[in-house]
Amino acid sequence: MKLVLNIFIAFLSVAVFAQKDTIVFKNKDIMVGEVKQLNNNILTVKTSYSDKDFSIEFDKVVSLVLENRYSVALSNGMRMYGYVKTDTLNKATITQENNVAIEVFLNEIVVLRKIDDGFWKHFKGSFDFGYNLTQTNNSEQFTFAGVLSYYSEKWLHRADYNQLYTSQDDVEDIRRTDWSLDTKRYLKRKWFIFSNVSFLSNTSQSLKGRLVPSLGAGNYLVRNNKLYFLLGSGLTYNIEKYEDSSTDKNSTEAFLSTEFNMFNFKKIDLFASVTSLPSLSEKGRFRTDANFRFKYDLPFDFYFKTEVQVNFDNQPAAGAVKTDYVFSTGFGWELK
Numbered sequence: 169m170k171l172v173l174n175i176f177i178a179f180l181s182v183a184v185f186a187q188k189d190t191i192v193f194k195n196k197d198i199m200v201g202e203v204k205q206l207n208n209n210i211l212t213v214k215t216s217y218s219d220k221d222f223s224i225e226f227d228k229v230v231s232l233v234l235e236n237r238y239s240v241a242l243s244n245g246m247r248m249y250g251y252v253k254t255d256t257l258n259k260a261t262i263t264q265e266n267n268v269a270i271e272v273f274l275n276e277i278v279v280l281r282k283i284d285d286g287f288w289k290h291f292k293g294s295f296d297f298g299y300n301l302t303q304t305n306n307s308e309q310f311t312f313a314g315v316l317s318y319y320s321e322k323w324l325h326r327a328d329y330n331q332l333y334t335s336q337d338d339v340e341d342i343r344r345t346d347w348s349l350d351t352k353r354y355l356k357r358k359w360f361i362f363s364n365v366s367f368l369s370n371t372s373q374s375l376k377g378r379l380v381p382s383l384g385a386g387n388y389l390v391r392n393n394k395l396y397f398l399l400g401s402g403l404t405y406n407i408e409k410y411e412d413s414s415t416d417k418n419s420t421e422a423f424l425s426t427e428f429n430m431f432n433f434k435k436i437d438l439f440a441s442v443t444s445l446p447s448l449s450e451k452g453r454f455r456t457d458a459n460f461r462f463k464y465d466l467p468f469d470f471y472f473k474t475e476v477q478v479n480f481d482n483q484p485a486a487g488a489v490k491t492d493y494v495f496s497t498g499f500g501w502e503l504k
Contacts, residue, residue, distance in 0.1 A: 188200045188201060188202065189201060189213070189233060189234045189235055189236075190231070190232070190233040191213065191224070191229055191231070191232060192229070192232075192257075194230050199222070199224075200215070201213045201216070201222070202214040202236075203232070203234055203236075203280065203282065204282055205279075205280055205281050205282060206226055206277065206278075206279060206280035206281075207279055207280075207281075208431040208432070209225060209226045209227060209393040209394065209431060209432040210223050210225065210226065211223075211224040211225075211226045211280075225432070226277075226393055227275065227393055227432070229274060230257045230258050230274070231254040231258075232252055232253070232254050232260055232274070233252075233253050233254060234252040234253065234280075235251075236251075236283075237249060237250060237251060237265075237283055238251075238252055238280045238281060238282055238283065239279070239280070239281040239283055239319070239320075239322075240252065240277060240280055241277075241278050241391075242272060242276045242277060242278065243275075243277075243391055243392045243393075244357070244358075245357035245388065245391070246356075246357065247354055248262055248264050249265065249283065249321045250263045250264035250265060251263045252277075254274070258273060258275075259271055259272065259273055259274065260272055260273075260274055275392075275393055277393075278391055278393055281319050283319070283320065283321060291316065291317070291318050292316075292317045292319070293314070293315055293316035293317065294314070294315050295312075295315075297310070297311060297313070298310070298311040306335075306336055306337050307334070307336035307337075308333075308334070308335050308336070309332070309333070309334045310331075310333045310334075311330075311331065311332050311333075312329075312330070312331045313328075313329065313330045313331075314327075314328070315327070315329075322353060322354050323351070323352070323353055323354075324354075325349075325350070325351050325352075326349075326350045326351075326352075327347070327348070327349050327350075328347060328348050329346075329347040330344075330345070330346050330347070332345075341371070342371055342372060343369065343370075343371045344368075344369070344370045344371070344494070345368070345369045345370075346367060346368045346369070348367070349364065349366075350362065350363070351363045358388040358391065359385065359387050360385065360386055361383075361384070361385045361386075362384055362385070363381075363384075364380075364382045365380070365381045366382075367379050367380075368380075368479070370479070370492060372488070373479070373481070373484055373488045373489060373492050374410050374411040374412065374484075374485045374486075374487060374488040375408065375410060375411075375485070376409040376411060377409045378408045378409075379407040380404050380406050380407070381404065381405055382402055382405075382423065383403060384401055384402020384423065384425075385400065385401070385402060386398055386399060386425075387399060387400075393432060394431070394432040394433065395428070395429060395431065395433075396427075396428075397427070399426050400424075400425045400426075400427075401422070401424045402423060403421070403423070404420070404422075404445065405421075406419045406421055406445075406447075410488075412486065412487075415485045415486060417450070419447050419448075419450045420448045420449045421445045421446065421447050421448060421449075421455070422445070422446055422448055423444065423445045424443070424444050425441065425442070425443040425444075426441065426442055427439075427440070427441040428441070435464055435465040435466075436463070436464060436465075437462075437463040437464075438461070438462055438463075439459070439461040440459065440460050440461075441459045442456065442457075442458045443456065443457045443458070444456050445457075450483070452482070452483070453481075453482060453483045454481075454482050454483075455480060455481045455482075456479075456480040457478070457479055457480075458476075458477070458478040459475075459476070459478075460475065461473070461474070461476075462474045466499075470499060471499070472497075472498075472499055473496075473498065474495075474497040475495075475496050475497070476493060476495050476496075477493060477494045478492070478493045479492045479493070
């Protein structure tokens with residue numbers, strides 16, 4: 169009875185303050201604010217009394233009342249667009265624009281993405297950089313990374329940029345630049361189609377530039393509020409320019425990609441992706457791009473993280489290495 173009264177008070181608060189979302193937790197606490205999104209079991213909520221958004225573990229929520237329209241993805245692959253409201257604890261009714269309503273368990277909701285009116289409100293992004301200076305050998309390292317995304321009901325557009333520059337005495341400078349432009353169109357159930365244009369420049373591989381446009385399709389084999397696992401495949405056209413222009417070449421490749429993300433297993437966050445690219449126009453050539461990231465949460469919001477990025481080419485340019493990798497590890501602290 170007490171819980172029902174708390175929910176009633178929360179709903180009344182919504183009416184008084186208008187256009188505020190209501191979240192009720194398993195411990196009977198109530199939060200009123202603006203739900204911005206749900207992804208990887210983290211519900212992001214903005215409130216009027218905090219400068220920072222709150223990050224909430226979604227499996228601790230038993231009730232939601234959302235005032236805005238959201239793009240909703242369920243664990244069974246269904247996607248819809250509408251309003252979300254809880255009438256029964258641990259369940260939610262999603263009312264679509266055609267007034268068709270569907271009732272689901274809260275733990276079946278794996279993605280919530282607020283769809284604001286206005287073109288610019290669909291954008292999200294982040295940028296970060298780092299600089300290291302060591303007196304020994306006059307070693308310097310500069311890194312920069314940026315992400316910009318545009319979300320709509322059925323489309324996702326994303327741009328990524330990463331740059332690494334290292335210099336030290338008696339060693340050739342290392343420059344590595346990569347960027348990508350992705351477009352994904354969500355289909356029925358767990359299927360999607362996508363296009364991608366990526367670029368890589370890497371002095372370690374004597375590569376001035378590799379431009380790779382690609383088209384493909386994929387499927388989320390598993391997707392819930394603990395992990396996801398997807399497979400994708402398609403075709404790419406590989407345009408390569410090397411330091412030695414006589415080795416420049418173009419080729420057609422098939423690709424098979426897989427991505428795994430485990431994000432809600434106590435203190436562990438594990439991500440891995442592998443893309444295999446056998447050539448269709450160059451006999452015996454095979455490339456692989458891989459990424460692995462492990463994160464372990466420590467007390468007081470500290471964490472330990474290790475990340476490895478690997479590029480392999482069994483037929484590199486003359487004088488270039490077959491395998492190039494970037495390895496990073498260290499401790500960090502999260503502001504929550």
